[in-house]
Amino acid sequence: MNKPQNFFHLHLVSDATGETLLAAGRAASAQYKHTRAIEHIYPLVRTEKQLIKVFEDIEEQPGIVLYTIVDQHLAAIVDKRCAELGLPCVSVLEPVLTVFQSYLGEPAGRRVGAQHVLDAEYFRRIEALNFTMEHDDGQLPADIEQADIVLIGISRTSKTPTSIYLANRGIKTANVPIVLGVPIPDSLVTAQSPLIVGLVASAERISQVRQNRLLGSTVGFEAQDYVDRATIAEELAYARQICSRHGWPMIDVTRRSIEETAAAIVALRNKTR
Numbered sequence: 001m002n003k004p005q006n007f008f009h010l011h012l013v014s015d016a017t018g019e020t021l022l023a024a025g026r027a028a029s030a031q032y033k034h035t036r037a038i039e040h041i042y043p044l045v046r047t048e049k050q051l052i053k054v055f056e057d058i059e060e061q062p063g064i065v066l067y068t069i070v071d072q073h074l075a076a077i078v079d080k081r082c083a084e085l086g087l088p089c090v091s092v093l094e095p096v097l098t099v100f101q102s103y104l105g106e107p108a109g110r111r112v113g114a115q116h117v118l119d120a121e122y123f124r125r126i127e128a129l130n131f132t133m134e135h136d137d138g139q140l141p142a143d144i145e146q147a148d149i150v151l152i153g154i155s156r157t158s159k160t161p162t163s164i165y166l167a168n169r170g171i172k173t174a175n176v177p178i179v180l181g182v183p184i185p186d187s188l189v190t191a192q193s194p195l196i197v198g199l200v201a202s203a204e205r206i207s208q209v210r211q212n213r214l215l216g217s218t219v220g221f222e223a224q225d226y227v228d229r230a231t232i233a234e235e236l237a238y239a240r241q242i243c244s245r246h247g248w249p250m251i252d253v254t255r256r257s258i259e260e261t262a263a264a265i266v267a268l269r270n271k272t273r
Helices: 019-029 048-060 072-085 094-104 120-134 141-146 159-167 186-190 203-212 223-227 229-246 258-272
Strands: 006-014 035-042 063-068 089-091 149-153 173-177 195-200 250-252
Touching: 006 019, 006 048, 019 035, 019 063, 035 048, 048 072, 063 072, 072 089, 120 159, 120 173, 141 173, 141 186, 149 159, 149 229, 149 258, 159 173, 159 258, 195 229, 195 258, 203 223, 203 229, 223 229, 250 258
Parallel strands: 006 035, 006 063, 063 089, 149 173, 149 195, 195 250
Antiparallel strands: none
């Protein structure tokens, strides 16, 4: 018998974008199979006036409060108000800063939004994103040599979202579709610099994803073949054959999230450097 799902309010208060909190909150929530968090995100909270408005919302829908606020005065207000309301409250960043301070022997600079500074690393990510968008789905194959990573695979193996995720980490990623019976670009075969990785999945999984996709009306498009598992198995066999022939590693994405696939690709890249 399926256990009914419970809900709780999760309040995420940040003096920056809230990305760190969101990742931490979702990672913790994922451990509770029958409980779902209703997320309330409050980014760019940097004044007492803003905190007052935040706690008006929290009082209306009480729950767990997570925060990343480097200003110690504002952080103390959060702790005090949560204690008054009898709500659990955790500073996600403070324990980490304490460890850093202990090891490095100096206090943190307490700079709001320091991780989002417009430095060389930031512009490297922007360059990678631009490159990845320009080289999505086999576009500009002559430029493949400029990529850090090239993802190949049949339709619906998560090439594009994985490419974008990697690009957001500053890794220039191109992706090239493999189509049954169609030769891959010569530039891919002769490429020396990029790591080329094949993405595969089970025929059943790909069929499910394709069925959920809004199918187009392209002339000659066979919807039945597109979701047929036997046809998909042929496509996968062709993709595996190509990767094996050229010695390119393959990753099965059947049960992997985009983040897990990207982590596996980065690990491969680190090994081959």
